[in-house]
Amino acid sequence: xxxTVNSLNSVRAILSILVFSFVASSCANKxxxxxxxxxxxxxxxxxxxxxxxxxxxGRIAVILDFKASVLALxxxxxxxxxxxxxxxxxxxxxxxxxxxxxxxxxxxxxKGDCTPRFVSxxxxxx
Numbered sequence: 012x013x014x015t016v017n018s019l020n021s022v023r024a025i026l027s028i029l030v031f032s033f034v035a036s037s038c039a040n041k042x043x044x045x046x047x048x049x050x051x052x053x054x055x056x057x058x059x060x061x062x063x064x065x066x067x068x069g070r071i072a073v074i075l076d077f078k079a080s081v082l083a084l085x086x087x088x089x090x091x092x093x094x095x096x097x098x099x100x101x102x103x104x105x106x107x108x109x110x111x112x113x114x115x116x117x118x119x120x121x122k123g124d125c126t127p128r129f130v131s132x133x134x135x136x137x
Contacts, residue, residue, distance in 0.1 A: 052119070053115075056077045056132075059075065060109065075089055081117075101136075118131075
């Protein structure tokens with residue numbers, strides 16, 4: 012009799028853990044559809060300013076002026092767009108200076124829930 016009760020409690024415990032795991036993983040994962048459309052804009056971006064970053068941690072902000080797309084509505088910071096930190100070595104290594112222009116492809120989502128925007132410089136930063 013006691014073995015049956017312990018087995019039943021073990022099965023209930025395992026089922027409870029499985030149900031909890033399923034519910035937790037279902038809530039944590041936001042499903043994204045693969046059916047997305049983008050508008051692509053070929054434009055260029057010009058470096059209009061190079062200054063110390065506002066965070067005060069020694070980074071440098073490279074400010075870009077885009078000539079077309081939604082990015083043209085306000086100045087953009089290169090490090091924020093490409094998700095990397097810019098320091099003095101980066102500036103020297105890539106020969107960045109005010110007035111340089113880069114060819115850029117911008118893909119802006121028009122339908123779906125995929126990545127909202129891709130910014131692709133036709134230039135490799137090192």
